[in-house]
Amino acid sequence: MIIAKPEWFKRRKYGGWGLGIKTWQGAVYFAGMIIALMVLVTVAGESAQMKLMVTGIWLALLLVDVFDIMWKLKKDEREMMHEAIAERNAAWGMMIVLSFGIFIELFYNTLNGMVYVNPFVAGALAVGVIIKSVTNYKLEKEN
Numbered sequence: 001m002i003i004a005k006p007e008w009f010k011r012r013k014y015g016g017w018g019l020g021i022k023t024w025q026g027a028v029y030f031a032g033m034i035i036a037l038m039v040l041v042t043v044a045g046e047s048a049q050m051k052l053m054v055t056g057i058w059l060a061l062l063l064v065d066v067f068d069i070m071w072k073l074k075k076d077e078r079e080m081m082h083e084a085i086a087e088r089n090a091a092w093g094m095m096i097v098l099s100f101g102i103f104i105e106l107f108y109n110t111l112n113g114m115v116y117v118n119p120f121v122a123g124a125l126a127v128g129v130i131i132k133s134v135t136n137y138k139l140e141k142e143n
Contacts, residue, residue, distance in 0.1 A: 002064070002065055002068045003029065003065055004029045004065050004068075004069055005025070006069050006072040006074070007022070008022055008023045008025045008026035008029060008069075009021060009026050009069055010022040011070070011073055011075065011079070011083070013086075018070075019066060019069060019070065033058075033062055036058065037055065037058050040055075041054060091128065094124075095125065095128060098121055098124055098125050099125065101118075101121055102118075102121055102122060102125070105117055105118060105121075
């Protein structure tokens, strides 16, 4: 099921998460996936539901392939440390923005006589706390 090969790509260091194209095979793979999506959506017909389902299946397959590539990309110790520091800093930044957003949302909604917080924002913070706790617990048990 996995189509792409890790040697066709490199870790994206700047501009987010994911993969960067390293070789012409990676460019062909990327172009082929885009063309495949266009063909599948065209073949799906006029039904918006069918187009959405086809796009969802295509996206799921693409994500499985991308995650497989990212898992297999070789990194030396220095690259692993740089990535860990960058991920930590990104997580802190997102946590600060999400926390500030919850505070503003609670304040605004309280002024309007209701108590509401976006469950996805609160959930993102809760999942982050859980993942950090489980990771720390596991790492302490290994040492």
